[in-house]
Amino acid sequence: MLTGAGLSTDSGIPDYRGPGAPARMPMTYQEFVSGPAAQQRYWARSHLGWARMRRAEPNAGHRAVAALGADLVITQNVDGLHEAAGTPALVALHGRIAEVCCLACRRTTPRAALQQRLEAANPGWAARHADVAARPDGDVALEDTADFVVPGCADCGGPLKPDVVFFGENVPKPRVERCYAAVDRLAGTGGTLLVAGSSLTVMSGLRFVRRAARAGTPVVVVNRGTTRGDDLASYKVDAGTSDWLPALAAARPGERVS
Numbered sequence: 001m002l003t004g005a006g007l008s009t010d011s012g013i014p015d016y017r018g019p020g021a022p023a024r025m026p027m028t029y030q031e032f033v034s035g036p037a038a039q040q041r042y043w044a045r046s047h048l049g050w051a052r053m054r055r056a057e058p059n060a061g062h063r064a065v066a067a068l069g070a071d072l073v074i075t076q077n078v079d080g081l082h083e084a085a086g087t088p089a090l091v092a093l094h095g096r097i098a099e100v101c102c103l104a105c106r107r108t109t110p111r112a113a114l115q116q117r118l119e120a121a122n123p124g125w126a127a128r129h130a131d132v133a134a135r136p137d138g139d140v141a142l143e144d145t146a147d148f149v150v151p152g153c154a155d156c157g158g159p160l161k162p163d164v165v166f167f168g169e170n171v172p173k174p175r176v177e178r179c180y181a182a183v184d185r186l187a188g189t190g191g192t193l194l195v196a197g198s199s200l201t202v203m204s205g206l207r208f209v210r211r212a213a214r215a216g217t218p219v220v221v222v223n224r225g226t227t228r229g230d231d232l233a234s235y236k237v238d239a240g241t242s243d244w245l246p247a248l249a250a251a252r253p254g255e256r257v258s
């Protein structure tokens with residue numbers, strides 16, 4: 001199974017490309033590593049956005065995915081809601097926003113610890129910007145970030161980055177290979193690749209759909225609106241995942257879910 005941002009919209013986390021979503025491009029990896037100004041801008045926005053995202057709870061779609069017990073769930077989401085729902089076998093393709101890595105010493109630490117340091121370094125910041133709109137990936141719509149203070153790594157002082165794959169950055173090869181292996185097992189066992197809540201706009205997810213289709217594995221796409229993989233789908237469902245997935249989990253063997 002492959003899941004995307006559409007699965008989390010009913011948990012209050014907006015997506016990038018769903019119906020009605022405003023067009024925007026998140027910060028790229030190249031921009032983030034360009035220097036302190038870009039990192040200040042990112043962390044000022046993320047400090048506010050993540051404070052909201054971490055309060056999100058799994059919805060009925062996440063719980064249904066956990067109950068379905070897929071051989072492997074590949075998620076493009078970084079929000080941690082699959083983990084919170086108890087999904088037994090999961091690859092977070094793009095990492096987890098709840099972890100932070102140092103670009104110098106490579107140590108990974110919990111985001112909660114950094115959040116406390118950001119709050120201490122920027123007293124009153126959250127209250128002054130409480131009305132800004134939330135955006136995907138723990139971000140907010142905020143332009144005035146010039147006075148935000150970003151602490152460095154607690155160990156070496158190096159620059160900190162959320163432990164997620166930015167646009168322009170490659171997914172670690174071992175993750176990709178594990179996902180390919182799971183897709184290949186579907187072909188060998190007569191399984192189906194279910195895509196839930198993803199527009200499949202970026203290649204990091206679409207490649208698994210293409211691989212499944214080339215192997216003759218049926219592909220079912222459940223998403224509101226069109227996706228880049230619709231021409232590869234054996235069956236397309238234009239529906240919300242919070243409704244359709246629980247119906248699938250509750251269905252009797254052989255029962256059709258429309």
